Amino acid sequence: MTMSRQADPASTAQRLKALEAQAKEAQRTIDELNARDALKTQFLSNISHDLRTPLAAIITHAEILRDGMLGELNQKQRDSVKGIVSGGQQLLDMVDEILTYVRAAGDQLTLTRTEFSIVELIDQVRMLNQALAAKKKLTIERMNGDDLPPIYADRDKLKHVIGNLIGNAIKFTPDGGRIWISLSRYGRKGEELVVEVGDTGRGIAQENHELVFREFAQVDASPSRSHHGTGLGLAIARKLVELHDGTIWVESELGKGSRFFFRIPLAPRRA
Amino acid sequence: MAGRILIVEDSTLVTDAFEILFRAAGYDVAIAATVAEAVAHGRTESVDVMLLDLSLPDGDGIEVLEELGATGRLPRATLAMTGHDDPKIRQRCLDAGCADVLLKPLPIGDILRHIERHLA
Numbered sequence: 001m002t003m004s005r006q007a008d009p010a011s012t013a014q015r016l017k018a019l020e021a022q023a024k025e026a027q028r029t030i031d032e033l034n035a036r037d038a039l040k041t042q043f044l045s046n047i048s049h050d051l052r053t054p055l056a057a058i059i060t061h062a063e064i065l066r067d068g069m070l071g072e073l074n075q076k077q078r079d080s081v082k083g084i085v086s087g088g089q090q091l092l093d094m095v096d097e098i099l100t101y102v103r104a105a106g107d108q109l110t111l112t113r114t115e116f117s118i119v120e121l122i123d124q125v126r127m128l129n130q131a132l133a134a135k136k137k138l139t140i141e142r143m144n145g146d147d148l149p150p151i152y153a154d155r156d157k158l159k160h161v162i163g164n165l166i167g168n169a170i171k172f173t174p175d176g177g178r179i180w181i182s183l184s185r186y187g188r189k190g191e192e193l194v195v196e197v198g199d200t201g202r203g204i205a206q207e208n209h210e211l212v213f214r215e216f217a218q219v220d221a222s223p224s225r226s227h228h229g230t231g232l233g234l235a236i237a238r239k240l241v242e243l244h245d246g247t248i249w250v251e252s253e254l255g256k257g258s259r260f261f262f263r264i265p266l267a268p269r270r271a
Numbered sequence: 272m273a274g275r276i277l278i279v280e281d282s283t284l285v286t287d288a289f290e291i292l293f294r295a296a297g298y299d300v301a302i303a304a305t306v307a308e309a310v311a312h313g314r315t316e317s318v319d320v321m322l323l324d325l326s327l328p329d330g331d332g333i334e335v336l337e338e339l340g341a342t343g344r345l346p347r348a349t350l351a352m353t354g355h356d357d358p359k360i361r362q363r364c365l366d367a368g369c370a371d372v373l374l375k376p377l378p379i380g381d382i383l384r385h386i387e388r389h390l391a
Contacts (some may be wrong), residue, residue: 052354057284060292063379069295092376112358156356208355 058086119239145183165197173201279390318346348389
């Protein structure tokens with residue numbers, strides 16, 4: 001006589017109950033991790049905000065001294081105070097970068113679109129970075145784009161993206177190198193704009209192409225790394241490009257320079 | 272080209288720095304750390320330029336303008352100071368009667384230029 005292997009209804013019910021309990025436990029863990037993540041983001045936001053005020057005060061005091069408002073300084077004193085101002089500024093930029101990231105991570109950023117010339121914006125960012133580039137004898141060229149129509153986008157946020165890309169190129173390109181910005185149109189009717197920021201720098205290995213856009217990620221994260229920063233620049237750039245319904249990516253090989261691209265609609269349907 | 276500046280801001284770190292800056296530039300300086308102090312000062316003293324922080328311990332900086340406006344004792348010009356580059360905040364300040372909205376922190380040269388412009 002063969003026994004049919006029918007499931008025992010009692011044990012099925014038990015297994016189901018166990019599975020349900022496991023699922024509940026997993027959900028609890030997820031909720032807890034999300035809550036902790038939110039707490040960390042809030043902490044980052046609070047601490048960045050609180051860092052700004054004393055930092056701003058330090059910079060103001062140093063500028064008062066630097067500009068001789070409390071009496072003329074000699075050259076050495078002035079150079080030293082200038083160091084306080086530029087160090088403070090750098091720190092402030094990093095704090096602002098963290099605040100922008102926190103707002104982007106919390107979906108608190110919204111676009112304020114206006115119509116503007118993308119080449120004018122790029123030239124403005126080039127000018128802002130000229131002094132930094134000159135220190136390393138780097139050239140920054142815009143290759144083309146004079147014939148592009150105006151774009152309808154958030155000017156400040158695109159300025160941030162282009163600034164981050166050019167800033168990175170300056171940081172990772174050795175002295176005497178070249179940085180270029182090239183613009184083109186993409187799509188059947190050329191309805192999208194593609195911006196390329198290329199450099200003759202050290203390049204990025206294939207396996208790190210995704211990593212560089214992740215928050216707090218740095219290809220060289222060792223304490224002895226030669227380049228410091230928040231590790232947020234490209235993560236923010238990605239968020240801001242995605243807010244414009246665009247995409248951002250990198251094409252690069254180690255030792256052969258990098259080409260960062262982003263693509264966004266030139267004139268999205270207006271709300 | 273002297274004038275009287277009222278700094279409305281609750282951080283003494285900021286007010287100390289501004290006080291040194293404005294005195295060095297030849298202005299009279301008064302400081303208020305709360306909405307209540309700013310309103311009390313504005314009601315009794317004349318102010319040429321008010322630098323107004325928007326987040327104060329006892330309320331919103333805009334309340335200072337509303338209360339002083341109600342008694343006809345507005346400063347000649349009010350410059351709002353905010354840490355947020357937000358078009359909505361900017362519009363709200365301009366609607367409330369601010370002459371300009373400054374994004375903190377500002378290089379001292381820019382702050383002095385703004386003040387000179389509003390005193391001219």
